[in-house]
Amino acid sequence: MPGHLTQFVQRWLNPATLSWWVLWAPSPPLLTVAADTSVIGWGLQSSQGHQQQGAWSERDQSAHINIRECRVVIIAMKEFKPSPGAAICFQMDNQVALHIINKQGTARSEALLWQLEEIFRWDYQHRLPLSAQFVLEVESQGANAISRFKTASAEWSLCQSVFSSLTLRWGTPEIDLFINKDTIQLLQ
Incomplete structure (x- = not known):
């Protein structure tokens, strides 16, 4: 494990910490964001009617799809700026990104761990409960089209x-x- 991440697991090494557990149930989302990525860009569509899209840099275009899927989550949190405590549910067609958001980690790739660290640092600082839901590509056509710079605008x-x-x-x-x-x- 990279040294800078050990601070995040230190408290779990204390046996008393495990006796403080509380059953966690996600808050119902106040904001749902359909997110999708392609090789050329990313697209977001929120339940509040906002759309956002962008192109990847050359470096991002060569990144693995799982890393780009996590980056779009970070972009969404920064772009939509939900109020503190507002639960966000990401609708995505990438099982890896969905799993690591819902499980709050468990990636083996160091590059993916860096993305997760940024997601959960932003999440923690802004008190944004996150969850993710799987949607088939055909069900997220708006975000899918936006990520490919096709017209899906309102x-x-x-x-x-x-x-x-x-x-x-x-x-x-x-x-x-x-x-x-x-x-x-x-x-x-």
């Missing part, structure tokens, strides 16, 4: 020809509800 618009025929029939609207620069309908 942003959408009508085809311009459909919009034109609607304005001919009912008149030109005064307010454009498609306010994104990529989805705008009313040219001003």
